[in-house]
Amino acid sequence: MTTTAGQQRRQGAVAGWVAATKHALDRPLTSYYLLLGASTLLLTIGLMMVLSASSVYSYTQYDGNSYYVFFRQLTWVVLALPIAFVASRLPHRLIRGLAWPGLAVSTVLLVLTQVPGLGREVNGNTNWLALGPLTIQPSEIAKLAIILWCADLYARKERLLGDWKHTLIPVLPVTGLLTLLVIKGGDLGTALVLFAIILGMLWVVGAPARLFGGALLVVAVLALWLASTSAERLERLTNFADPFKNYEGAGWQAAHGLFAMSSGGWFGKGISASQQKWGSLPEAHTDFIFAVLGEELGLVGTLLVLALFLTIAYAGIRVATRTTDPFVRYMAAGITIWLTVQMMINVGMVLALLPVIGIPLPLVSYGGSALLPSLVALGLLVSFARSEPGAAAALKAKRRRRTAGVTANGGLSRRGK
Secondary structure (H helix, E strand, C coil): CCCCHHHHHHHHHHHHHHHHHHHHHCCCCHHHHHHHHHHHHHHHHHHHHHHHHHHHHHHHHCCCCCCHHHHHHHHHHHHHHHHHHHHHHCCHHHHHHCHHHHHHHHHHHHHHCCCCCCEEEECCEEEEEEECCEEECHHHHHHHHHHHHHHHHHHHCHHHCCCHHHHHCCHHHHHHHHHHHHHHCCCHHHHHHHHHHHHHHHHHCCCCHHHHHHHHHHHHHHHHHHHHCCHHHHHHHHHCCCHHHHCCCCCHHHHHHHHHHHHCCCCCCCCCCCCHHHCCCCCCCCCCHHHHHHHHHHHHHHHHHHHHHHHHHHHHHHHHHHCCCHHHHHHHHHHHHHHHHHHHHHHHHHCCCCCCCCCCCCCCCCCHHHHHHHHHHHHHHHHHHHCCCCHHHHHHHHHHHHHHHHHHHHHHHHHHC
16 A cells, blocks of 8 residues: 655654654753743733723722722732742752741741631631731642642652651641641632642652542542531532522522633634623632633633643643752642642633632632742742753853854944944
8 A cells, every 4th residue: 555645745744743843842941931931821811811800890899990900910910020030040959948937937827817807708718818908818828838848848858758657747747737727717629729739749759549549538528528517618519510500599600600611612702802701700800710711712712721731731740850859859740730730620610510619720810819829839940940951051051142142243333333
């Protein structure tokens, strides 16, 4: 059987494209550029969608100022970007030195949310802390603090991790305490993300498989118990698969999220053209911003956002697998697990594949308390990507070429005069 010349050319073109892609992915700075590019695009899309999704809410709640929520989010971005940049330049030894202080600060802040006068209740959860004019959510800081502490601890115990006792102690008691403090505030969604981070870290360090079965059973039982303590949570848990079953009650938000997603079509209705954000869809600019994105940007827009998150996940895994530093390996893996799992929970929630449990979409949803730790975490990933084998030398060579080019252009300009 023979092939035609046209088929041979197509096969050659495909093989050439595959080879070129593989060559590009094998370059030392691939992770660095993928993280920067995907994070920048997600942050840009997030600002655009916050402006669109919050415009009606801002107009009705803040004396006709349609840009109030957007400007608050923009302020957080302006504050967070320099901090993320500093994080991307910190020496790894200094980053590790922040592990215990970060854990201590997170624990204190979580405890303070239960202090009358300091803790603030939002949507039935007492997981916010009022510090003068600033209101923060300590559980968001705790996500990064737990990953940092676990990575430092496991790096120190690298040679002892073959013994399951060193894998679990003191990680499970300490992280379990922080998770219980989050649960005490009623934030089941964040507690599930913390569970996922802890299980992910245990998997990365090679904990025995039987531990995961037991841990998943405990998480499932605890989640059902927590849901049973709130009639609203229990109703959402039992009706999430068919939100139209109780359309006027617990299914309202999920149903309108599906309305938004289904009405977007392939390319969406256009920026700011969402109908659901006009009051039908609760939390349109926070937990359900992905629904507004699907309505305005369509299937193409939602797939683009998912592709950007998967790009960050690929780059994070690449950094974790290529490094020889155990701290960098565990830290990169933990950050990747956190952002990826939270994205999956949020998207699953919007698509009615999971119960509505109040989880924001990283980098896209409104909220400074969630945005700042996420950007700092990405700054740390960028720092780790800069330390990949060959990456530092490639960056130095690039700077030398740029400097040589500027010098040459300056010399030519002076000679031309």
